[in-house]
Each structure stands twice: as C-alpha cells, then as structure tokens.
Amino acid sequence: MISTPAHAVTSRAWFDRPSTAVARDLLGARLVHAAADGLVGGRIVEVEAYAGPEDLAAHSARGRTARNAVMFGLPGYLYVYLIYGLHHCMNVVTGPGEKPEAVLIRALEIDVGLEVARGRRGPRPSDVRLASGPGNVGRALAVDRTLNGTDLSAGPIWIEPRGGTPPTISSGPRIGVDYAGPWAARPMRSWIVDDPHVSRS
DNA sequence: GTCGGGATCCTCT
DNA sequence: GAGGATCCCGACA
Secondary structure: OOOOOOOOOOOHHHHOOOHHHHHHHHOOOEEEEEEOOEEEEEEEEEEEEEEOOOOOOOHHHHOOOOOOHHHHOOOOEEEEEEEOOOEEEEEEEEOOOOOOEEEEEEEEEEEEOHHHHHHHHOOOOOHHHOOEOHHHHHHHOOOOHHHOOOEOOOOOEEEEOOOOOOOOEEEEOOOOOHHHHHHHHOOOEEEEOOOOOOOOO
C-alpha cells in the first residue's frame, strides 16, 4: 500500500470552494490511484463543473438520494457512479461548505503506470485515448463504486497540485446534459487548449 | 414490483 | 453517423 505523498492536496480548504474554481485548479494538476494491480496517474486535461442543487444538470438537483449522498457531504471526497450500466465516472466533491457541488474528471494524460493502464484498456486504444472521456478515465485508473466516498486526503487516490505557470484554458457547454434547460448551455466544461488527450474539442 | 432513462464508449456501416 | 451494450437508480403504482 502506497501512502498519500506529502505534496498531495490534503487541505480541506482547497476543495471547499465552488466547483468552477476547483475545476480551474484541477486542470494541469495530477490525479493518482495506487490500486492493488499497480499505480496509475496523470495530468488532468479536461473537467466539468456541476453546481448543484440549482444546476439542473447535476445529480444533486433532485435532492439527496443513496446514490448521490457523497455529493451532499464534505468537500474533498470522491463521488463515483455507474452510467449506462457500463462506465464508472469519477467526481471530486467540492464546496462551498456542504453545498452539493462536484467536478467530473473527463480526461487525463497518463504519465505514470502507462503499462498498467494499457493492460486495463486492452490493445486497441492509442496512448492519447487511454483516459480520454470520463468512462475511460475510470477504466484506466481502475476506479469503481467501491471507491465512492473515498477521502482524497487519506485514501489510495489523491490530487497533486500543479506547479509553475497555469495552462491556457478554454471552456464550453458540458457533454450530454441537453435535458438541463438553460444550464446545458453554460460554459462549465473546461479543458487545456490544444491538448491531444482532451476527449472532444 | 415494474418501468424508463441516463454526466458513455465502441463497433460497424 | 447510427445503434447496441448493459444495469443502477429513481419514480410510480
């Protein structure tokens, strides 16, 4: 078992901000999962912010349920859910306070554990597609519902903040939330400009 | 208990 | 570009 490194984000305050602010800082930061079959991590290149409960695209919009309970808890925890019965999507729960907001991790540039990630994804995808799209991020990092509710400051998954100059960021509407009325058009999806690992641009 | 939909991905045409 | 895979979750009776 590999313990959370000293330079990982362990401050609750870092997560205890609106999802849009955390989403900006997650771009260029690194996400790492030390799983039983190996450690895989990479640079976050694409995210979506969900500002529940008023955000009609967010799972928290229809109130607290057993499925989304983690979103209503403290910031800095992992919210993992299954979509279409197939794909595990990974979210970082944010604040402010216990406001049920979260950031969906949509794409990574894998830079540690490439061989492990390739083994999990099979022979087909090229390296730029290994963790491109939220379902693929889940598969490459071996994330499933058993990690729902994991504390990002103490668990086998952690965030390493970026150093140096911030990346150039672009933003646009979120994917697959057409049902959310005016919220569907809001530019709450953000990505690093010209990064080939981004799922759609 | 039953039914319908979903923050997706991949293959085939 | 279209459609299938596949199953949890929530709404409703």
